[in-house]
Amino acid sequence: MVNLMHGNLNAQSSQPDKVDIYLHPLFKHCDDNFIKTLGTISRKITCEKGQTLLFRGDKAVFFYLIRSGCVKLYRETIDGTLAVVDILTAGQVFCEISIFEKCHHPYNAEVVEAGEVIMIPVELLQEEIKNNHQFALDVLRLVANHCRQQERELEHRSLQNAAQRIGCFFLRLLNRREGEGGTFHLPYDKMLVASRLGMQPETFSRALAKLKKETGIHIKGSKIKVDNISNIAKYTCSACSSEFPCKDLDFSKGR
Amino acid sequence: MVNLMHGNLNAQSSQPDKVDIYLHPLFKHCDDNFIKTLGTISRKITCEKGQTLLFRGDKAVFFYLIRSGCVKLYRETIDGTLAVVDILTAGQVFCEISIFEKCHHPYNAEVVEAGEVIMIPVELLQEEIKNNHQFALDVLRLVANHCRQQERELEHRSLQNAAQRIGCFFLRLLNRREGEGGTFHLPYDKMLVASRLGMQPETFSRALAKLKKETGIHIKGSKIKVDNISNIAKYTCSACSSEFPCKDLDFSKGR
DNA sequence: CTTGAAAGTTGACTATAATCAAGGCAATAA
């Protein structure tokens, strides 16, 4: 469930520290000249927890890449209810639609964990998309991946219960690590994980307890120890249309 | 909620009869020569109710455009539970991802109302995407619109109740007609509408009764009469992050 | 017109998650 397909770089490490924009697959078909321009024109900013990077409705003038820290994308109704769109960590990107379309931000972006964010002016990318056909296709792939991810989440809202959604989230975190089983840390606060999965903190707490009971995982704070991955898969993926391991987990094969 | 942004042609009529592929905005930047080739190479098939157009997992070799009738896109878990991805009517398209990526179908497609479907070989479009930069951008826009639609639906699953989701669905149907208020017909069976909105038929029935009570709409079979649109908007859109009328309703302005 | 099947509705009950409230725990500041 975590936004692997939203453009992750450091797939091997569970919690990448800092990432290099030049390594992002989005730029793999860009020549050195362009990458150099990227490096000089992009803004690198250090952001504090609580800082708002962009407001919904504002004109999109930058494409964003997270070098470190954690960013929450969300919308808000008039009465103040939040709908969290996504929570992104190091290596992930957002505002990709602004690369090819003049648009206004469809969500707010708030820093929930201090870090560094790179802002690339969209004109630069819009120019590249015209000149570099391969880059246009890579943008398409990025958007399509995002689309597929949302399709899956929409399905999960219908078919999976809270505990199963958490299980799926864990499987995706585990997938970012090599090897079988083992221990990992939640990438951010439990409250944030809850909002990311579209549930209340209380529901998350109870559902996590249920997942523990059903699959035998060990939980200590934000540290999760999994002895047997297939236990989670059996419990979680039975309520999903993708058979385990689902193809979108296996992003190394590049579909 | 109905798939307006998924590529609709005959926006002015509530239930378009047959549509012309050449009018689809996806092809607006293609020259006459290409359109002519489209006409000769595409397959036009007549399909019966119940017919399966494609199976999940099959290799994608066609891009589909619905000329008339109704197609259900869905996934299925091992135990047979369905998750309806979308229900498409005349003028709408599917399998757009196959245009730029070799992929396998992420869902099944079943004809739920007899009609005509046009199948365009993806090679033809993959060629065009390389030669025609504007077409590539139009594909990007199509995918991005689909993406935005899903973002909205995901939000609605969290923030709106069943009756509000139906109200939003109605607003979108009304938006396809010109003028204020008036009467429209459901584009397909109530059971299908229910599945499209991710709820059980019983829940739909009850929620529709609730919507009627709350907004004063008149219901007779599949015919819905709305005297005051803003009643629906007030009831429905209060639980949505988009203020009414939301921008994606107003697709004529082309964002 | 009758008949049968499918769609749609309604009622009773259950499952799931949201809400409200209280308390525990851990990190940090005083």
Add this chain to the structure above:
DNA sequence: TTATTGCCTTGATTATAGTCAACTTTCAAG
């Protein structure tokens, strides 16, 4: 050290939708 704060958990209750069953309506076939 204690106090404070925010995160997290737990309990009790409520809201919402799902499930199962019975019934009505609609529509098409005969």
